[in-house]
Structure formats: C-alpha cells, structure tokens
Amino acid sequence: MDARELETTASSSSNNNNNNVDIEHEKYETKQSADADQMPLSSNEDKNITSDATSIVEKDTPASSSSTTNTISLIPITIKIKYKTQTFDIKCGLYDTLKDLKEQIDKLTDIDPKIQKLVYKTISTNKSTDATTLKDLNITDGTKLLLIGATRSEMLSTTAAATGASGTNTKDSLDDQQSKKKEPLSKMTQHAKILKSGKPDNAGIGIRNVNEALPSSLDGMYMSTLNQREKRVRLTFKLELDEVWVNTAETTMKIQMNQIRNVIDEPIEGHEEYSIVGLQKGTTEQSIIWIYWVPSQYVKAIRQAILSDN
Numbered sequence: 001m002d003a004r005e006l007e008t009t010a011s012s013s014s015n016n017n018n019n020n021v022d023i024e025h026e027k028y029e030t031k032q033s034a035d036a037d038q039m040p041l042s043s044n045e046d047k048n049i050t051s052d053a054t055s056i057v058e059k060d061t062p063a064s065s066s067s068t069t070n071t072i073s074l075i076p077i078t079i080k081i082k083y084k085t086q087t088f089d090i091k092c093g094l095y096d097t098l099k100d101l102k103e104q105i106d107k108l109t110d111i112d113p114k115i116q117k118l119v120y121k122t123i124s125t126n127k128s129t130d131a132t133t134l135k136d137l138n139i140t141d142g143t144k145l146l147l148i149g150a151t152r153s154e155m156l157s158t159t160a161a162a163t164g165a166s167g168t169n170t171k172d173s174l175d176d177q178q179s180k181k182k183e184p185l186s187k188m189t190q191h192a193k194i195l196k197s198g199k200p201d202n203a204g205i206g207i208r209n210v211n212e213a214l215p216s217s218l219d220g221m222y223m224s225t226l227n228q229r230e231k232r233v234r235l236t237f238k239l240e241l242d243e244v245w246v247n248t249a250e251t252t253m254k255i256q257m258n259q260i261r262n263v264i265d266e267p268i269e270g271h272e273e274y275s276i277v278g279l280q281k282g283t284t285e286q287s288i289i290w291i292y293w294v295p296s297q298y299v300k301a302i303r304q305a306i307l308s309d310n
Contacts (some may be wrong), residue, residue: 077141099130117148206273206295214301
C-alpha cells in the first residue's frame with residue numbers, strides 16, 4: 001500500500017472515531033437531562049414555585065363580589081324607635097330590610113308588622129316595601145323613627161268593645177243600621193242639610209278616580225258632629241307627631257291618630273270629585289267628626305296615614 005492510500009485510510013479511521021465520540025456524548029447529555037427532570041425538587045425550591053404560582057393567581061383573580069356585599073351588609077347601626085312615652089334602641093345592619101326591622105320591633109312592642117307605621121321626618125314607610133333596605137330609606141346610625149300602631153292586646157280589646165256594643169242592639173236597631181248602610185251618606189238628613197248650602201268658596205280642586213299623596217294640610221271644608229252645626233275647617237296632618245289637627249276659627253283639636261278607630265268615607269252623589277269623611281274616635285255615632293267637601297283624590301292617603309291601610 002502506497003503512502004497516499006495509507007493517509008486516506010488513517011483519515012477515515014480518525015473521522016469514524018470522532019463521530020462515535022460525538023454520538024456517545026449526545027447520549028450521555030440526553031440521559032443526564034432526563035435524570036434531572038425526574039429528580040424531585042428540594043423543599044425550598046418547591047415552596048418558591050408554589051408561592052410564585054399563588055401570587056400569579058391572586059393577581060389574575062378578582063375579589064369575590066359576594067364577599068364584598070356580605071361585608072357591606074354587616075355595617076352595624078343603631079336606630080332609636082319612639083313609641084308613645086318609650087324609646088327603644090334597635091341594633092341592625094345598614095342593608096337590613098324594612099321587614100327585618102319590623103320583626104325586631106314586633107319582639108319589643110308586640111305590634112304586628114302589618115300595621116306598623118314608621119315615620120321619619122316627612123317620610124312614611126307606608127310608601128316602601130318590606131324588601132326596601134334601611135340605606136334606601138336614608139336611615140343611618142342614630143336615626144330616630146316614630147312608631148305608630150296598636151299592640152295586639154289593644155286591637156283585641158277594641159274588637160271586643162265593638163262586638164259588645166253591637167251585641168246590645170235590638171233587632172229593630174240592627175234593621176235601622178242596615179237600612180242606613182244602603183242609603184248614601186249624602187242623602188241622609190244630617191248630611192244633606194250641610195251639603196245643601198253648597199261647596200265652600202275656598203274649597204280645593206277635587207278629582208275623581210285618582211289617588212294622590214297626602215298634603216300637609218287641607219282647607220276649604222265643613223265640619224260637624226251629631227250635635228253641632230257645620231263650621232269651616234282645615235285639616236293639618238302632623239305625621240312626625242302622629243296627630244291630625246282639626247282647625248276651626250274658634251279652636252284647634254289635636255287628635256292622636258292611634259285614637260281614631262275608623263275612617264268612614266264616601267263620594268258625594270252628583271259631586272264625586274269630593275267626599276264625606278268621618279273620623280270615628282269611639283264606638284258610637286256621637287264620636288264621629290264629619291268632614292265635608294274633601295277632595296276625593298286625597299281620601300286613600302288619609303286612610304293610609306291614620307289607619308295604616310294599604
């Protein structure tokens with residue numbers, strides 16, 4: 001074999017050896033990498049990775065709205081409830097509902113939530129639903145509310161008194177009452193005599209088949225009782241005092257609303273935009289204060305203010 005052939009053979013052998021070394025090196029690196037992937041992390045490394053992952057999740061996840069709402073609803077406030085000569089402190093939450101508040105009041109006063117009326121300045125809770133929150137009513141910590149309503153025992157005694165009074169009537173008197181009920185108020189002699197003199201010149205505008213909010217006062221009407229002749233009268237509604245004032249030229253009667261047992265009302269025949277309204281303080285007809293030419297659009301509001309009717 002000549003020198004050129006020897007050189008070529010040696011070069012080929014050298015290249016093969018180098019290729020074998022490179023292949024073995026790559027196999028070694030691959031094995032090392034695989035072993036490293038399977039090797040468990042140290043406790044410190046594991047904690048660091050977990051902490052980093054948690055931080056990312058906390059940054060990317062918004063705070064729970066329900067959690068925020070729950071926190072807000074727990075804002076504590078204390079409300080002062082004035083009832084007659086007593087004052088009660090009631091602790092509740094700013095986002096508690098009117099129903100929640102009335103249930104607490106019931107436990108303290110024994111007044112049925114259905115007949116409770118709470119007055120705050122000139123705002124009456126009759127205009128709100130049980131789902132209305134205290135915040136919606138602008139009630140805050142320290143707010144004072146006036147409570148109007150009769151206890152269950154007072155309601156029972158009133159019902160018993162009325163039943164007892166009706167039980168003493170004879171059959172003839174019952175027949176008389178039934179006949180009177182069929183006859184319109186404006187046709188009865190007692191009322192027809194007053195209506196005959198006509199509407200007062202300063203009477204307010206009356207609207208039939210409409211209900212409007214209660215004004216602070218009503219003027220331009222007549223008033224009478226069973227044994228008195230008519231007088232010009234003004235009604236003033238003092239909701240913050242739970243009173244209705246009956247003003248005449250001579251006197252002013254201040255009547256507690258919870259003393260009024262019933263409100264009788266009926267449109268005047270031929271003038272249905274006006275009504276006759278009776279404020280009944282006792283169980284007899286003599287206790288009724290009759291008001292004539294009341295604008296009919298305010299009758300429902302008068303009943304709501306005095307009797308807490310819906």
